[in-house]
Amino acid sequence: MTVDTPLQDKAPSGFGHNRPQAQWASLQWGGRFSEGPAAIMQAINASIGFDYRLWRQDIAGSLAHAAMLAHQGIITKDDEAAIRQGLTEIGDAIASQKFTFDPALEDIHTNIEAWLVSRIGEAGRRLHTARSRNDQVATDFRLWVREAIGAIDLALRDLMRALADRAAEHAATIMPGFTHLQTAQPITFGHHLLAYVEMLARDRGRLADARRRLNECPLGAAALAGTTFPIDRDMTAQALGFDRPTANSLDSVSDRDFAVEFLAALSIMAMHLSRFAEEIIIWVSAPYRFIRLSDAFTTGSSIMPQKRNPDAAELARAKTGRIFGALMALLTVMKGLPLAYAKDMQEDKEAVFDAADAAELSIAAMTGMVRDMQADEARMREAAGADFATATDLADYLVRDLGLPFRTAHHVTGRLVAAAEARGIDLADLPLDAMQEAEPRITEAVFAAITIEASVAARKAIGGTAPDNVVRAAASWQAALA
Numbered sequence: 001m002t003v004d005t006p007l008q009d010k011a012p013s014g015f016g017h018n019r020p021q022a023q024w025a026s027l028q029w030g031g032r033f034s035e036g037p038a039a040i041m042q043a044i045n046a047s048i049g050f051d052y053r054l055w056r057q058d059i060a061g062s063l064a065h066a067a068m069l070a071h072q073g074i075i076t077k078d079d080e081a082a083i084r085q086g087l088t089e090i091g092d093a094i095a096s097q098k099f100t101f102d103p104a105l106e107d108i109h110t111n112i113e114a115w116l117v118s119r120i121g122e123a124g125r126r127l128h129t130a131r132s133r134n135d136q137v138a139t140d141f142r143l144w145v146r147e148a149i150g151a152i153d154l155a156l157r158d159l160m161r162a163l164a165d166r167a168a169e170h171a172a173t174i175m176p177g178f179t180h181l182q183t184a185q186p187i188t189f190g191h192h193l194l195a196y197v198e199m200l201a202r203d204r205g206r207l208a209d210a211r212r213r214l215n216e217c218p219l220g221a222a223a224l225a226g227t228t229f230p231i232d233r234d235m236t237a238q239a240l241g242f243d244r245p246t247a248n249s250l251d252s253v254s255d256r257d258f259a260v261e262f263l264a265a266l267s268i269m270a271m272h273l274s275r276f277a278e279e280i281i282i283w284v285s286a287p288y289r290f291i292r293l294s295d296a297f298t299t300g301s302s303i304m305p306q307k308r309n310p311d312a313a314e315l316a317r318a319k320t321g322r323i324f325g326a327l328m329a330l331l332t333v334m335k336g337l338p339l340a341y342a343k344d345m346q347e348d349k350e351a352v353f354d355a356a357d358a359a360e361l362s363i364a365a366m367t368g369m370v371r372d373m374q375a376d377e378a379r380m381r382e383a384a385g386a387d388f389a390t391a392t393d394l395a396d397y398l399v400r401d402l403g404l405p406f407r408t409a410h411h412v413t414g415r416l417v418a419a420a421e422a423r424g425i426d427l428a429d430l431p432l433d434a435m436q437e438a439e440p441r442i443t444e445a446v447f448a449a450i451t452i453e454a455s456v457a458a459r460k461a462i463g464g465t466a467p468d469n470v471v472r473a474a475a476s477w478q479a480a481l482a
Helices: 039-045 048-071 077-095 108-120 122-126 133-169 189-214 233-239 249-254 257-284 311-334 343-372 377-384 391-402 406-423 432-438 445-449 452-457 467-481
Strands: 174-179 182-188
Touching: 048 077, 048 108, 048 133, 048 233, 048 343, 077 108, 077 122, 108 122, 108 133, 133 189, 133 249, 133 257, 133 343, 133 467, 174 189, 174 377, 174 452, 182 189, 182 377, 182 452, 189 257, 189 467, 257 311, 257 343, 311 343, 391 406, 391 445, 406 432
Parallel strands: none
Antiparallel strands: 174 182
C-alpha cells in the first residue's frame, strides 16, 4: 500500500461505540487493569479525534512490519497474508468513510488493530510482536510530516512560478522602492516580486533539510529499549522509504525534533508570506493604488457599499500566528521531558496538523492573489518619481562624472534636495543655474542621469533592479521551476 496523504484529510464520517471486540479497551493494556477508565480520563487520554489522520501511515507501517516479521520467521507467511488482506480492507473502508472510529479505543493504532483482530482473529494479534505504540506512532508521524513537506514544497514551487511569471511580465514596470516605508529609490515591480522568489527558495531549502534529517525509521525501537526478537530494521526502513533505521532506541521513541524543525521552517515561511500579504494590503489601499485584486480575492462591507477589502491577504497574514503558536506549543511540550516517552508527546500532532493546514491554505491564497492582481503601471510610475527618489542618482552622477568624493556629493545633493523642496518641485525640475549654485561643474548631462528610467536602467550590477537583470533572473527561475 502506498502512503499518499492530502494535508487536509476529511474528518471520519462518524465516531461510534460499537466496538468490534468486547473489552478491547482493557485488553490493549494487557491484564494489569481490572476496571475501565473514568469518563474524564477517557476524554483526556483519547487522541483518535485528531490522529485518525495518520491512518494511511499506520497501515503502511503495519504492512512493512508484518512483511519483515514473516521474512524473519517470527510470524508465518499465512499470518502475514491474512494481515495484509485485513489491513488492505480496513484501508479501503476508511478511504470510503465506511469505518467507524471508536473513541474508547484511544487512538488510530488501536482502532485499526482492533478491527484487524475482529476480521482475522489470532493472526491480527501477532502483528504487534516486536513493536510498541511508541515506535509505531513515531514512525507514523515521521511519515506524515515527510509527506506534508512534499506537499508544501510543491505548493511553494507553484507560488514561485507565479511570482516569476509576473516578474517577467513586469520586468520594466517602474515602482517606488521603500525603506522605513518611505520612498527611497525607483525599482521595477518585477525585481520586487523576485525578492519573494528568493525568500521562498530558502524556505524550500529549509524544508528539504528537515526532510533529510527526519528520514530515519524508528520502527523496531519498541517501547524504549529495542526488542529481543531477531527483526530486520533495515528491511522495514527500506520498505517505508527511509534512508536508514534510527540508531538509538531511546532517541527513536522520544525524538520530536523532526516536527519542531518542520514547524520552525513553516514559521519562517509564514513570516515571508505575511510580509508579502502586508505589501499587498498596502498596495491595494486607496493612498497607494498600485494593484487591484478582483472579486475572487476580496470581500465587501456589510455597511459601506464602496469597500473592497483584501481579506485573503489579511487572513494569510493572520494565519502566521497559528503557525508561530504551533512551534511554541511543541517546544513547550518537549522542553521538560526526560527520556524516553511520556504521554505529553500526544500533544505533538494537533499543532503540526493545524500548522500544515494553515500553511497550505496560506500558500494557495497567496498564489491565487499573485496570479489575480493587476498592476496600475501609471500609478506606480507616478509614485516612483515622487519624494526626490533619484537623489542617490544625482549623488552618483557627481561622483562618476565630476569626480567628487561620495561624502561631498552626498552633501551637495542634500543642498539641492532642500532647494527643490523649498520651491515645491522635484529635483529634475530644478533649473540648471540653481544646481550650479551648489556645484558649478554640473552640466545639462545631469538631467539624463536623474530620470527614473535612467535610475533603474543604470543598476546593472548582479542583483540590481535594471530591467535587463530582471528579465534574465525571471527567465532563470522560470526554467528552474518548469
